[in-house]
Amino acid sequence: MRILDIRERTYPISSPIRNAYIDFSRMTLSLVAVITDVVRDGRPVVGYGFNSNGRYGQGPMMRERFIPRVLEADPGDLADDHRDNLDPAKIWAAMMRNEKPGGHGERSVAVGTIDMAVWDAVAKIEDRPLFDLLAERYGSGTPDHKVFVYAAGGYYYPGQDVSALTDEMQSYLDRGYSVVKQKIGGAGLDQRGFDTDRERIEATLAILGPRQQLAVDANGRFDHETALKYADLLSQYDLFWYEEPVDPLDFQLQAEVAAAYEGPLATGENLFSVQDARNLIWYGGLRPDRDWLQFDCALSYGLVEYLRILEMLDDHGWSRTRCIPHGGHQMSLNIAAGLGLGGNESYPDLFQPFGGFPDGVEVRDGYLIMPDLPGIGFESKSDLYAVMRELAA
Template sequence: MRIVDIKEKAVSIKSTISNAYIDFSKMNVSVVAVVTDVVRDGKPVIGYGFNSNGRYAPSGMLHDRFIPRLRDAKPAELLNDAGTNFDPHRIWDVLMKGEKPGGHGERSVAVGTLDMAIWDAVAKIEEKPLYQLLADWYGNGTPDEQVFVYAAGGYYQPGKGLQELQDEMRNYLDMGYSVVKMKIGGSSLDEDLRRIEAVLKVVPDGGSLAVDANGRFDLPTAIDYAKKLEPYNLFWYEEAGDPLDYQLQNELANYYKNPMATGENLFSMQDARNLIRYGGMRSDRDYLQFDCALSYGLVEYMRILDMLKEYSWSPRRCIPHGGHQMSLNIAAGLGLGGNESYPGVFEPFGGFADNIPIEHGYVKLPDIPGVGFEAKADLIELMRTVAK
């Protein structure tokens, strides 16, 4: 059992949208294909992976460091004890050989991209959906039948006024979502409040709307927003300040009693643990948004979940960033609280399986081996071009 080839391609997902910090005019992602010599249904098993939006394609690191390490490893170093499948944990150790601790930077994105492809291949070899494999190996054998998802949108965009913002949010509700999210921090506080109040006119109530500042605010600004947002009783107030400014997050909790969310830009178990230790996050109401595709993959995500248990946090408080099928599988298989969704944005990477609708804010997963990329026609078509 061997990995016979590993290929990578940077794919553009550029658009005219922007959040409070960046625009997406030059955004791209890496797509990888890990080709094995294992045959299922008469074809070699190929595992696919990609990195989440918001971080650029880590092509250089993949080709300079991580793919060569995987290619140079002895086959036995990559397999489980029985030699019947690849071992993602051992492969993670191979990828990280020679890497010093700390300074996680963008290397976590490169490793997370490969890790996704490895898990896709492993589940395909086992001939199980990844969510079922995770439930069998690490849970009680019974995955969640459906997963809560919310529609992330409400970006700033040229020519997009209040009417267009309202139309966008109505469309998400019509698609079956029960919670929508919009960006804040890219305008003045007064303008953002007008935008929020416009959306509140079309959603059922404040609990159907989350807002996301993308780390834009200093503490005084974060507090100013908190005081104005609190009466709306929103679903959550997300990433008010820099993701590594744990003191800001801690202090903000003194001014905002309703749920907050952060964590999508923390890329290791150690950084996640520092958030729990020092960030003032409240396990009875706040949400954690760690994204496996940006943070060294599922192997590291399981370390994060183990750490959270030590601090008495339920995995149901985790709703990962990214809006991709990998996190959806993790949510169903390991019992998380839900997953982000990007309807109509960052295509073809955003969204889930074709022909499985969103119903009352929940989505089911396809019953096919692997992550389920083959159930999303435009995505698997692109991925197969990388494997050629």
Template sequence: MRIVEIREMAVPLEGSVANAVVDFTRHTVSLVAVITDVTRDGVPVYGVAFNSIGRFAQSGLLRDRMIPRVLDAPPDELLDPDTGILDPERVLRAALADEKPGGHGDRASAAAAIELACWDLLGKLAGEPAYVTIARTDGRTPTRRPAPVYAAGGYYRPGDDIAQLREEISGYLESGYRAVKIKVGGLSLDDDLRRVDEVVSTVGSGGAVAVDANGRFGRELALTYAKALEPYRLRWFEEPVDPLDYGATAELTATYDGAIATGENLFSRQEVANLLQFGGIRPNREILQMDAGLSYGLTEYRGMLDVMESAGIGRAHAVPHGGHLINLHIVAGLGLGGCEAYPGVFQPFGGYSTDCAIEDGTVTPAEHPGFGLEAKVELSGLISRLVG
């Protein structure tokens, strides 16, 4: 088999929401299709994926550098020699030809879109859901079981008030979610605490509520928020400081009794190793949120898990950023600690297809071949335009 074409489309996110740092109104996502010369019922078999939500489309990097490298590579060098089928790791290697180590940034999410599309393709070739393919290649027995899930919301919106926030969170609970996450850092401490009070009251327990500052705080303000939040006994306090400020993270983990969540903005196994060495991460406490869609795809993400496990941190503490179908299959396939979901934001990519059952705080993937992105109504038309 061979790749005959790789296509990319920049898709705008819908809605008008913001966290403490970013207004998502103008954000876009790269939707990528890897099209092969294999046909089923006269139609070429393709794989489709996207780089992670909450950054920007990577059209230039993909079209100018990475896609030409993959298409110019000798076709046999992209195949698993044992199966004769496309190998995502070899495709990734071709996409990154002549790139220097380090300086990951946007390059990591651009490459991820291509690499993850190859996993969708493998599932379709085998006629099985991607979580089955992922589990088998990870040496695990594929099992369709519910995964813990939480609803990520509580963004800052124009004209937002406490009543709207209560209504939003209540809607998540009615839909089957039992844990939620909201934003902090975009208002004063007193106003943010009023929002936290309301959500904890609505959900019924601080242990089912996480807060996310998106790296907004410096050391002093992070410590101030940590002290104010500690009595709530929250599920976790996410990215209080710059994700590469390991010293400040270590200071927080030394003084804040609750869990710190971080890792979303680490894009390589070396960065994860640095966090674990210098960031004061407590093996049975913190939550690590690295995201394959931001970090070169599943190949590098597996390397990150190896670093975690070598440091004595189990997969139950891996809860990837990015509430969408791709990460649902990764969580299910690799046996991770849980999934994020974007049930109310970031369409057409956020959330799952309607046949992924949300029940009592868990989600079960559907059985479509690959990631099942075509089953998500909001995405199906865009995918048809891209591959048609």
């Protein structure tokens, strides 16, 4: 058993939307295909992966460093010692050979993207859903077939008014989501921007029904004064969470916000290693009884590293149910179901065809039922698989 080829192509996911920090007008991502020598139904088994939105495609780094290391390795060194399959941990180690520790930046995205494709291939070789495989190997033995998902949107874009925002949020509620998320901080950090965000928040809250909640996301934009000013405002509302108020690596300021804000906080999507995640737990002031962790395997060296993060959380008394990964993709959905996480993000309309779930999967009362599909299940999302199939052809 061996990997015959690994292919990467960069695709645009550009959009006129913006959050408090960046706009997405030139955003890209990398799509990867891992082609194996295992043949099923006359075709080679191919695993697919892509990186989450918010970080650009990493093609040059993959092609120059990480892909060659895997293809140059002895196939026996990448094989599972106990199963007739590939070993994701061994492939991960091959990619990271000759890489210095630290510097967990864009290379974590490159490795995480390839890692996703490897896990897709591994589960397909076993002809079973990835979430089922993960539950057996690393979870309770029984996956969660019913998974909580929330709808992420509420970006700023040209010409948007409050009515357009509430129409968007209502469309998510109409599709079965019970929690919706919108951006804050993008209208400016002056008083005008603050007043605009207050109006946007209160407009969305006004359309929510029983057992429906709003989450807000500052994308790490706020300084000390602004983060605390918003904390005071948001304390008036029953929010699902106040997300990433400050720079993701400013653990001291994060702790100050946690001390001032009694409601749930969420952060972690821009921390890309087990070391960074541990520092957040040690120094970020987060509270295991209410706060949420959003580490995203596709941005943080992949599932191999995410398993280390979960082990670290176990050691520090955090429940896996406090983890709701960023990214809105099917990989994290499988991880949530297989490893007993608290749920998953969803982009019902944005970053297509990469965001969203397989065709026909519906959200009801904030939950979806996991489809029984081999691997991650990309083949059952027709618009996405059309792009993937072209890369692997």
